Amino acid sequence: MPNQKLFVSSHAPYWHNRSSLSAKSYNILLAALPAVILGIYQYGPPALGVVALSVSTAMIWELIMNYVTKRPVSIGDGNAAVIGLLLAMLLPATTPWWTVVIGTFLAVVVGKQIFGGIGGNPLNPTLVSIAIITLSWKGLLDFDEALVNFDLGFYMVYPLAALKHLGPSVVSNYSVGELLMGQYAGAIGSTFGLGLIIGGIYLILRGMIRWEISISFLVGIFVTALLFNISDSEKYAGPLFHLLTGYTLIGAFFLATEDSSSPVNFIPMLIYGVCAGFLTVLIRNIGAFVDGAVFAILMMNVANPLLDKIRPKALGKGIKHA
Amino acid sequence: MIKKPFFGLGKPKLKYSGIENIEGKDVKEIPPSTMITLMHKSPNGELGDLALSIGDEVKTGQKLNLRKTGEEYLTSTATGTITDISHASGYAGQSFISISIEAKSKDLWDGEFEKAGKNGSPENVLPFLSCLPGISDLTSLIKIDNPLNTIIINGLDQDLLITTNQLIVRNEADNLAEGVEFLKKTTGVKKIIFVVPPSLRMEAEKSGAEVKVIEPLYPDATPRLLMKEILDNPVPPSKNLEDLGVGFISAEAVVALRTAFVKGKMPVTKVLTIIDKDNRLTCIKARIGTPVRDILNALSIDVSQGDRLVFGGPMSGQGIYSEDMPILADTDAIMVQDKDQVIPIGNDPCINCGECVRACPAKLPVNMLIRLLENGLHEEAANEYDLLSCVECGLCSYVCEMRIPIFHYIMLGKHELALTGSLEETNA
Numbered sequence: 001m002p003n004q005k006l007f008v009s010s011h012a013p014y015w016h017n018r019s020s021l022s023a024k025s026y027n028i029l030l031a032a033l034p035a036v037i038l039g040i041y042q043y044g045p046p047a048l049g050v051v052a053l054s055v056s057t058a059m060i061w062e063l064i065m066n067y068v069t070k071r072p073v074s075i076g077d078g079n080a081a082v083i084g085l086l087l088a089m090l091l092p093a094t095t096p097w098w099t100v101v102i103g104t105f106l107a108v109v110v111g112k113q114i115f116g117g118i119g120g121n122p123l124n125p126t127l128v129s130i131a132i133i134t135l136s137w138k139g140l141l142d143f144d145e146a147l148v149n150f151d152l153g154f155y156m157v158y159p160l161a162a163l164k165h166l167g168p169s170v171v172s173n174y175s176v177g178e179l180l181m182g183q184y185a186g187a188i189g190s191t192f193g194l195g196l197i198i199g200g201i202y203l204i205l206r207g208m209i210r211w212e213i214s215i216s217f218l219v220g221i222f223v224t225a226l227l228f229n230i231s232d233s234e235k236y237a238g239p240l241f242h243l244l245t246g247y248t249l250i251g252a253f254f255l256a257t258e259d260s261s262s263p264v265n266f267i268p269m270l271i272y273g274v275c276a277g278f279l280t281v282l283i284r285n286i287g288a289f290v291d292g293a294v295f296a297i298l299m300m301n302v303a304n305p306l307l308d309k310i311r312p313k314a315l316g317k318g319i320k321h322a
Numbered sequence: 323m324i325k326k327p328f329f330g331l332g333k334p335k336l337k338y339s340g341i342e343n344i345e346g347k348d349v350k351e352i353p354p355s356t357m358i359t360l361m362h363k364s365p366n367g368e369l370g371d372l373a374l375s376i377g378d379e380v381k382t383g384q385k386l387n388l389r390k391t392g393e394e395y396l397t398s399t400a401t402g403t404i405t406d407i408s409h410a411s412g413y414a415g416q417s418f419i420s421i422s423i424e425a426k427s428k429d430l431w432d433g434e435f436e437k438a439g440k441n442g443s444p445e446n447v448l449p450f451l452s453c454l455p456g457i458s459d460l461t462s463l464i465k466i467d468n469p470l471n472t473i474i475i476n477g478l479d480q481d482l483l484i485t486t487n488q489l490i491v492r493n494e495a496d497n498l499a500e501g502v503e504f505l506k507k508t509t510g511v512k513k514i515i516f517v518v519p520p521s522l523r524m525e526a527e528k529s530g531a532e533v534k535v536i537e538p539l540y541p542d543a544t545p546r547l548l549m550k551e552i553l554d555n556p557v558p559p560s561k562n563l564e565d566l567g568v569g570f571i572s573a574e575a576v577v578a579l580r581t582a583f584v585k586g587k588m589p590v591t592k593v594l595t596i597i598d599k600d601n602r603l604t605c606i607k608a609r610i611g612t613p614v615r616d617i618l619n620a621l622s623i624d625v626s627q628g629d630r631l632v633f634g635g636p637m638s639g640q641g642i643y644s645e646d647m648p649i650l651a652d653t654d655a656i657m658v659q660d661k662d663q664v665i666p667i668g669n670d671p672c673i674n675c676g677e678c679v680r681a682c683p684a685k686l687p688v689n690m691l692i693r694l695l696e697n698g699l700h701e702e703a704a705n706e707y708d709l710l711s712c713v714e715c716g717l718c719s720y721v722c723e724m725r726i727p728i729f730h731y732i733m734l735g736k737h738e739l740a741l742t743g744s745l746e747e748t749n750a
Contacts, residue, residue, distance in 0.1 A: 005627045008664050009641035011730035013716035014632055014657070015482075016665045017326035017334060019723045021673065072669065119673040119724075207330030210676065264676025264689055308687075314708035315546060315684035316556040 021118070024208050025078025031203045032085055032254060034195030039188035042152055043093035047188045051088040053100045058084025061108040071117065079118050083107050086126040086254055089189025090247065092146035099140055103129045123301045124258040130294050147185045154183040159245040160290045168237040179244035190250040200253025209257035212269035217252040218243060220277020228285050236285050247293035248280070255293070261301040268307035276300040324636075326721075333681055334721055336637075338478055338538035340521055341488045343603050349489070349593060350606045352620045358400040358423045358611035359648035362388060363458070367409045367417035378404045380423060383588040384432035385450055388419065397453040398432075399590035399610045400425035413640050414737045420648075423611070436586030447508060447583075454582070455592040455610060456487075456574030458652040463569035469510035471567040472553065475502070475576055477518035477526055478536070478543035481635025484595045484655040487573045489605050491518060494577050495525040501580035502529050508579070511569070517548060540637065541683055541715035545570045559710035572654075592649060597635070597657040598623050608649060614656060615645035628661035637716040668725030671696075678718035678728060684711045688718045688728060695731040700738045709735050 040047045062080035066073045075081075087103050095103075110132075111125025112118065134141050143158035150156060155173050162170040174184060182192035190196070204211040225239035242248065247255070256262060256276055263272050276296045283292025300307075326334070373390045380386060380398040388394040406422040438446045451460045463470060477491045491498065502514055516531040519538040526533045534552050536542055542551065545563055548570075550556040557563060563570055574593060581589045596604045596617065608617055618625060625631065625645065632639035633653045649656070678688035687707050694703040703709040712732050719729040 005625065005629075005645065007625075007641070007643060008628055008630045008661065009643055010630075010667065011641070011727055011733065012632075012634075012639050013637040013720050013729060014630060014639065014641075014659055014664075015324045015636040015720055016725060017324065017721055018665070019326050019330070019677070019721065020725070021670070021723055024675075024723060074670075077670075116671070119671040205329050205331055207326070207332070211331070259673045259675045262674075264674060264679045265687075308690075311687050312685045314559070314686050314711035315550060315713065316558045316561075316711050317708060 021077045021079065025082050027203065027206060027208050028082050028254070029078065029085060031199030031208075032089065032189065034199060035182075035189045035192040035250070036085065036089060038182050038192040038195055039089070039093070042182065043147075043150065043188060047093035049097075050091055050093060050095050050100055050188060051085065053097060054088035054091070054104055055081050055084035057101050058087065058104040058108050061105055062113070065109055065113040065117075069113070069117075074117065077118070079112075080108055083112070083125050085189075086250075087129055089250060089254075090126065090130050090187050092141070092143050092186075093150075093188055094146045095140065099133065099137065103133055106132050119260050121260050122304075123298055124255055124261050126258075127255060127294050127298050127301075131298060134289070134294065143185050143187065150185075154178065156185045158185045158290070159241070160284060163237050163241070163245075164284075164290050167235065168233065168241075171237050171241050174241070174245075176240065176244065179241075184245075186245075187247075190247055193244050193249050196249040196253055200249070203253060203257075209253065210262070210264075210269055212266060213257050213262055213273045214252045216270045216273025217256050217277045218248070218273075220274035221248055221281055222277075223274075224278045224281040225285075228281065242281055242284065246284070246291040251276075251280070251293040251297055256297050256300070261304055263304050263308040265308055265311045268304075268310050271307055271310075272300050272304065275303070334717060336482055336540040336717075338481075338519065338540055338543065339483050339485055339603065340519065340538065341485050341492055342521075344485055344489065344595075345602050345604050348605075349493075350604065350621070352606050352608035352612060352617050354400070354425060354427070354609055355612045355616045356425055357405075357613065358402070358425050358609060359613065359646075360396055360399065360421045360423065360611050361410065361412075361418045361648060361650055362394070362396040362421065363412075364388070364394060364417055364419045367411070367419065369407065369409055369419070372407065372419075374404060374407060374421065376404055376407060380404060381432040382429040382590060383435065385434060385588075386421075393449075395449075395452070396421070397450075397588050397590070398423065401428065401430045402426045414733065431587050433586070435582065435588050439583055439586060450588065451508070451579070451582070453588070453610075453651055454575050454578045455589055455651050456572045456578055456654075458650075460571070460575060460579070462564065463511075463571060464509050466510075470564065470569045471511065472513045472515060473505065473509065473511045473569040473571055474545070474548055474552070475505075475514060475516045475529075475531060475571055475573055476543060476548075477516055477522055477573045478538060479595075479635070480543070480654060481638050482540055483597050483601060483603060483657070484635045485603055485605060486593050486595050486654045488519065488522060489595075490574050490577055490593060491522045491525050495528045497577050497580050498525075498573060499529045500584070501576035501578075502531050504579050504583050505571070505576055509569070515552065516573075517543065517552065541713060541717065544683075544713045544715060546713045547683055559704075559708060574654075592651065592653065594649065594653060595655040596621060596623070597655060599629075599658055599660040599663070610651050611648045613646050613648050614642070617649070617656065618645065618658070623658055625658055626661075628664075630657075630659040630661070630664055632657040632659065637720065638714060665725065667727045668722075670724045670726075672726060673724060675723050677721040677723060681717040681721045683715060683717070684708075684713045686711060686718075692726060692728050692731060695735045698738075700735040701742075703735055704739055709739070712736070 107129035111128035225242040228236035279296035280292040402425040514531040
């Protein structure tokens with residue numbers, strides 16, 4: 001037909017709230033920055049090297065997999081960069097370059113792409129990689145060993161390792177202020193407690209992560225640690241120490257909240273968070289590993305599909321009409 | 323521009339637009355068009371046994387029997403000559419017969435309804451009422467043997483930005499009161515509930531119906547949600563409102579019913595909200611069958627290639643393909659969306675963020691549903707993940723971070739299920 005204008009047509013709705021995956025990824029990167037910047041400030045060029053290498057190789061692995069699997073290039077959505085940055089935040093500043101490259105390979109390729117890319121991963125990709133590195137190269141994630149050549153003017157001992165080997169007497173070596181400000185040995189991006197909390201609150205308020213998971217994870221850790229502490233304060237450290245050390249805060253706000261591997265319904269989110277917190281303290285206090293957050297969250301990732309079966313009744317369901 | 327608020331914690335809160343948002347207080351009359359097209363929804367689109375033919379003269383308000391046998395009919399909204407009869411298909415495979423009438427400038431009114439409507443008994447008027455403005459088929463509410471027990475009159479609108487019904491409640495409160503009486507008489511229903519936003523409580527109370535005031539928060543005025551909130555009688559997924567003895571009607575249709583009886587003529591005009599590219603609202607009155615082009619020209623709204631034209635509102639309307647499309651008896655709004663505002667759908671899978679689950683007013687596990695629907699597993703979706711409980715509000719697609727057309731998948735699933743269901747019936 002002449003003079004016929006062609007209109008764009010599609011199914012309703014014609015409005016969208018303009019949220020997008022890339023906006024979410026960039027916001028997570030932004031929220032993680034305070035902790036990363038403090039880590040780089042403390043440990044200097046080696047830390048910067050680990051962060052830069054980790055983010056860039058994560059994106060390169062993603063790009064390679066895009067070509068190998070003949071799918072659209074997806075590094076623009078920022079998810080690979082988030083995986084890379086989170087991985088770097090969990091590593092010590094002295095991590096050798098090959099570990100970082102293998103680590104991002106494990107995270108992006110093994111953790112995410114072989115399951116079909118974003119949305120398909122049953123486990124948090126970053127944690128898959130950290131777990132494999134922990135199990136394969138025992139010394140690499142031993143922060144006291146890795147950071148032996150650094151003297152930053154504060155007590156250079158990784159608190160959880162000290163707790164494991166020396167008992168709760170070490171707690172008095174760290175003040176709450178020092179723990180919040182990252183004044184102790186640890187990974188690049190997971191020691192600056194205050195920065196992580198601010199980043200996490202920012203993400204919660206923006207609706208980028210689910211507050212139920214973060215809060216219930218912290219509650220789970222607090223309550224479990226408190227119970228252990230009450231039962232035998234000579235043997236087990238108090239709850240505040242557990243809340244502010246190790247991967248607790250980064251786990252609560254950045255790792256446990258990963259979309260694809262966590263539940264979406266209200267009650268399952270609470271169970272997921274509380275159980276992950278419970279397992280974390282259990283592993284720390286009576287398990288073999290120094291920190292339990294990684295394996296605790298991975299365990300709950302596995303339970304996620306089952307947990308999400310607990311859901312409210314849909315409209316009109318379960319009503320009998322005569 | 324609509325955007326997620328900076329602090330995006332919790333559900334989206336979208337409010338129905340109130341009448342205070344209309345530009346100008348008057349309802350603009352659109353001059354009659356020279357070409358009127360009537361779209362009749364016909365279960366079978368056959369053109370073989372039509373009782374109408376090209377060249378027939380028709381009068382305004384005349385009941386036109388469509389087929390030589392059978393009950394299908396439509397009401398002419400113009401006086402003139404039939405120039406074309408053809409078949410058209412619509413949303414989800416609906417089949418239409420479109421009848422074009424070259425209209426004369428002077429209306430000659432048909433008197434048949436006046437005779438039939440004199441004593442107002444349901445049996446006499448029933449064969450005329452299926453084409454009232456504001457409702458796709460009023461006769462579904464009139465069940466002579468087994469009348470419904472409740473009718474809900476919606477004084478809110480179907481979608482955001484539409485103000486058609488609310489305007490009628492405000493401007494025609496007295497006519498509505500009379501309309502409610504006629505509604506009781508024709509349908510035999512005693513209990514009439516009138517749902518309005520707080521701003522229209524005064525007007526609604528004049529109607530003599532039981533008034534329920536609800537906060538104008540989308541999508542609370544959808545029939546299934548009203549059933550739950552107001553009657554505390556949720557509709558099971560495999561049933562509809564009428565199975566529970568409840569009818570749903572818009573305020574406009576009630577006023578149209580009153581017009582038909584009082585004036586003795588079938589109403590042929592429709593009030594519409596026109597939503598322009600800047601989301602400004604104008605209320606107009608136009609003949610049913612007027613092409614969209616004439617309405618947009620009368621309001622000097624420009625549309626160009628790549629824009630979007632929608633019948634209905636931004637959340638649940640239906641896209642149309644041509645400016646020649648005529649307005650239907652149940653078209654409450656025409657929305658024009660600029661091409662810059664058109665958001666393309668995404669191509670990536672669900673990331674399980676759960677925004678849709680939190681937004682869903684019917685508490686569906688949308689995250690699981692979309693996984694099944696994307697793979698065409700419609701029956702599993704209905705059996706295990708409550709596909710049929712959906713109230714069709716569109717909020718899931720509105721909040722989807724990956725911009726998956728979830729609402730489209732849901733409607734496709736429902737359509738496919740209905741098809742399989744009817745196939746099984748015919749084969750049984």
